Amino acid sequence: MDPLIPVSYTINGKSVQQQVSVRTTLTDMLRHQMGLTATHAGCEQGSCGACTVVVDGLMVRSCLIFAIQLDGARIETSEGFADDQLMDELRRNFADRNALQCGFCTGGMLVAAHDLLSRTPHPERAEIREKISGNFCRCTGYEAIVDAISKTAQALPLEDSGK
Amino acid sequence: MSTTSGKAQRHSQFVGQDKPRRNAIRHAHGRGRFVDDIAFGNLAHLAFLRSPYAHAEILEIDTEAARALPGVVDVFTGPDLVDICTPWVGKLDHFSGLRTPEQYPLAMERARWNGEPVVAVVAESRAIAEDALDLIMVEWAELPAIIGIDNSRSTNGPILHPQYDSNVAFVMNLTAGDAKAAFRDAAYIVEDTLELGRQTGLTLEPRSIVADFDPSLRKLTAYHSTQTPYQMQDVFVRHFNLSEENVRVISPDVGGSFGMKLHVYGEEMAAVAASIRLGRPVKFIADRMESFLSDIHLREHKVHARMALNSGGEILAMEVDDATGIGPFSVYPRTSAMEGNQALRLMGAPYKMPHYDGTLTVLFQNKAPTCQYRAVGHPIGVTVTEHLVDLAAKAVGLNPFEIRRRNIVTQDMYPHTTATGYILERLSHEECLAKLEALMDYPKLIAEQKEMRERGIYRGIGIAAFIEITNPGPAFYGIGGARISSQDGCVIKLEPSGKIRVSVSVTEQGQGTETIMAQVAATYLGVDLDHVDVVTGDTERTPYGGATWASRGAGIGGATVMKAALAMKENILEIAGVILQGEADDFDLVDGQIVDRSNQQVRMSLAEIGRIAYFRPDTLPQDYHPQLSVSRHFVPQGTPFDFTNGVQASYLEVDVETGIVKLLNHWVVEDCGIILNQQLVDEQIRGGVVHGLGGVLFEECLYSENGQMMSATMADYLAPLASEMPDIQIDHVCTPTEMTPLGAKGVGEAGTAAAGAVVLNAVNDALRPLGGTLRTTPLTPERILKALGKI
CATH class of the missing domain: 3.30.365.10 (Aldehyde oxidase/xanthine dehydrogenase, molybdopterin binding domain)
Known part of the structure; x- marks a missing residue:
């Protein structure tokens, strides 16, 4: 049995104390210790993007980082983004446009879309396609996802960062 | 609910409308519930030692050190399961001559592809189970591997299954008219050889199962990422000698399947076996490399084909020689001959072409098994x-x-x-x-x-x-002896609130099955779409059926729900007739309201029917028993x-x-x-x-x-x-x-x-x-x- 080490984080705005083994990934800590199951493990090697979360404002693959490395970090998962208007709009447009089918990539895809529109509020379609190319979706063929992100962007004020 | 000035307006024509999926809203809010998301108490985890060789004899397996590792609960090999699980064979009667050996959850004396599961470890965590794999010693004797299609077809190369005289699993010839004469008389002949590369399914959610066996009643509950819960119920019943009423298969959210998740895999069978051995829930979630190595592969074909045309450019005939490599086994229960069979029959199918001569050769190889996929x-x-x-x-x-x-x-x-x-x-x-x-x-x-x-x-x-090919009927699998249903079933229940619950045997993997079944039910009942809830993917809570594969969900499932909705509507109007002291035919159900058929005047709501029928049947005539749920089944007919x-x-x-x-x-x-x-x-x-x-x-x-x-x-x-x-x-x-x-x-x-x-x-x-x-x-x-x- 692995020895456990105490760590603390702020996860989705709440202070959290956890005991983690040195080899527990952030994905496994979130999923199996916190029960935050919207972060999915699709490949566990950083290729598919299903485990994408935000750590201290930066988008990261939670499968490529150990939970013990993040003591003191602020972590936002797909379940989070409370009172975030941009995420609300993305969620609504994803559902309305059927920009997800099985839903397994969706958590990571929404985090990537939120990151894109936070930095570039009015991207061209080609730029949307480029920026979500770290997130694999086997179901949709991507067009509906591009449409949903594009529609969300069109509703954003021209000057605003979208937050 | 849409009533203005006492008259109902017909808003309940939902067939054909672009209604968003309720389960899409759930997923967009991070509320999906896949097998690996469900919490269990006393859960054990399964990991496999897989063959590092494409083809090797297993001389000796030493699991002693693995068993001694703290946290390891059980270690077993293929021969350890013979008393728990009977072997399976991927044959169908209508593919006459198809041969393939018996298959077991784990390799028995030989491993036949790189990645075939050989030893299973059950531990308190997946990490410990994987640690234990490193402690298992296997003595292998590597055998020559049969890899390419030509390699497998060669008459003087190695033979994969020593009990057979060649690597040929199945040959089929299909002819129509006189292709030879057509080629003799043709003005133009074109020909080529195409090679299509082997692919795999790559669902983003890997294969997943939690098998939970209760030894007190010999009852198995399997939480299984599958598109065919009824087929898997039947497989578990027969191969683990369980009673059908004691096996429940639940498919929660399924993260993509595309045909990949309806086959029988050794790992899932081993998970059930482990739960039976231990009497506690056992989880197996394939990691990505395991998925690549052991999910079914597809479409490795080498095809030589010719086409004959007359001087006007009319296609007279095709001659096709299709060879496909399927790995070491024909996959159970749908066989690995089906893909080639359909490929051979789809040649030239949009065209008038009168003559045909096609041959399919299905070959064994030391690669992962191939089978049906989208x-x-x-x-x-x-x-x-x-x-x-x-x-x-x-x-x-x-x-x-x-x-x-x-x-x-x-x-x-x-x-x-x-x-x-x-x-x-x-x-x-x-x-x-x-x-x-x-x-x-x-x-x-x-x-x-x-x-x-x-x-x-x-x-x-x-x-x-x-x-x-869509809406397959009984001729697809049933006729070949496979216990795969071609019919589907639907139960519709009127809730006391006037809401409608539909449970149906077709399943959802993201394509929107639940939404279109709700649209069909709402339309043919005459209720608001938001008042219909659809239940799928649980053998204990839904009628038995074929489920979702071969593009059958909308066509066959939809027809099933339509029949049930029309029957439920008849019952509701009969109850309305009794309450309103008229004839059922005098009334209609529109947008969840009982209306006079003659003038669309609203008479009462469905909620009021529910209230009276469930809680005040004393106000109804003596010996009148309102029928508040219906079930209907639908069997595809004709071709x-x-x-x-x-x-x-x-x-x-x-x-x-x-x-x-x-x-x-x-x-x-x-x-x-x-x-x-x-x-x-x-x-x-x-x-x-x-x-x-x-x-x-x-x-x-x-x-x-x-x-x-x-x-x-x-x-x-x-x-x-x-x-x-x-x-x-x-x-x-x-x-x-x-x-x-x-x-x-x-x-x-x-x-x-x-x-x-x-x-x-x-x-x-x-x-x-x-x-x-x-x-x-x-x-x-x-x-x-x-x-x-x-x-």
Whole structure:
């Protein structure tokens, strides 16, 4: 049995104390210790993007980082983004446009879309396609996802960062 | 609820509307619930030691050190399970002569592919189970590996199963008319050999199961990421000697399946066996490398084909020799002969072609087993046919539209039987082809292509016609002895609040099954869509049925729900008649309100019916018993399948210096009969097209000469990402089927059927001025540069 080490984080705005083994990934800590199951493990090697979360404002693959490395970090998962208007709009447009089918990539895809529109509020379609190319979706063929992100962007004020 | 001035307005026609999916809202809020998301107490975790060799004898297995590791609960090998689990054999009676050995959850004396599970470890965590794998010692004796199709077919090479005289699992010959004479008399003959690369499913959620066995009652509950819970219930019952009422299979959210998650895999059977051995829940979640090594693969075919035409460019005949490598076993219970069987029968299927001579040879190899996957056999049949049609167009001197127009089956010919024996009720090839030509503005593209070529830019246009097999009837599996139901069932219940609960045997994996079943129920009952809830994916809570595969959910499931909704409506109107002291026929149900049929005046709500029927039946006549739930089943009738049809086109650019293909546009015109929800139909087509584009451009299960899988990670097995994919333009023709009351056919596989063929044709069109022809997929830059003679 692995020895456990105490760590603390702020996860989705709440202070959290956890005991983690040195080899527990952030994905496994979130999923199996916190029960935050919207972060999915699709490949566990950083290729598919299903485990994408935000750590201290930066988008990261939670499968490529150990939970013990993040003591003191602020972590936002797909379940989070409370009172975030941009995420609300993305969620609504994803559902309305059927920009997800099985839903397994969706958590990571929404985090990537939120990151894109936070930095570039009015991207061209080609730029949307480029920026979500770290997130694999086997179901949709991507067009509906591009449409949903594009529609969300069109509703954003021209000057605003979208937050 | 929509009442104005006491009159109901008909808003309850939901069939055909683009209603968003309730489960999509759930997923968008991070509320999906996949097998690995469900919490269990006392859960144990399973991991497998897999064969590092493609082919090896297992001489000795030493598990002592693994067993001694703290946290390890159980370690077992193939022979340890023979008393718990009976072996299975992937045969069907109607594939006469198909041979394949018995299969067990874990390899018995020999491992036959790289990645085959050999030893199972159960531990308190997956990490500990994997630690224990490193402590297991296996003594192997490596045997020669049979890898390539030619290697397997060779008469003087090694034989994979020593009890057989060759590596041939199955041979099928299919003839119509006199192909020999047609070739003798032909004005034009074109021929080629195509090789289609082996792919895999790559669902983003890997195969997942938690098996929970209660020894006190010998009751098994399996939380299983499968599209076919009833089939798996039956498999667990028979192979673990359990009682049918004691086996419950629950499929929660399924993270993609596409046919990959309806086969029997040794790992899932081992998980059930482990739970039976231990009497506690056992979880197996495949990691990505395990998925690549042990999920079914598909579509490794080498096809030599010829086409004969008369001087007018009419197709007279095809001769096809299709060889496919299926790995070491025919997969249970649907067999690995089905893909080749369908490929052989789909050759030339859109065309009038009267003569045919096709042979299928199914071969064993030391690679992962192959089996049915989205658009089973279609991409092979369509790619081979449409490649030859393009070669023929060039030989005869016709443009690609004109040669197809001269040959497609026309409206005056239905019902029509193809040379390969498929009976087509009524299709719409002429309308689809005409619509496509207008949609893509073909003359403009030709002009643009010409102008670009003068500037050294090589663009290509490819088109392909196809038919798609949907709504399969009992002739598909039942007739071959497989316990796979072709009927479906639906129970509809009126809740006391007036809401409607539908439980149905077709299942949801993201395609929108639950939404379209709700749309059908709401429409034929006459209630608001928001008042209908649909339950799927639980053998204990839904009627028994076939579930979702072969594009049968909408067509067969929809017809089942329609029948149940109409029966429930009859019951409700009867109750209304009793309460309102009239005849049932005097009333109608519109938007959840009982109205007078004559003037649409609202008389009472469905909620009021619910209240009286459930809580105040004392106010109803003596001995009147309101019937508040109904069940109906539906069996597909008539021909074995309902075919759909369509045509696709691709416009792309080949960089002749790098060999990279850039997809510029993609068009689909498709006819799936009555459209239940156009957004969901279009997204099935788009998703399907991208599966086809992945197969033709990127995806390949590469094996080394000694059978090591070389592309077993997502960094090595390339699959489509957003930046490489085009927007896809879709249009429809609607020819309802008369074989079901709903008129809807399937659409899940149409996109995949022809997307690869149009890209192959477009790449070859682009390279035509330079003289290169591509014959092997995927069309990697290396293969394109080789075809151009640049490397």
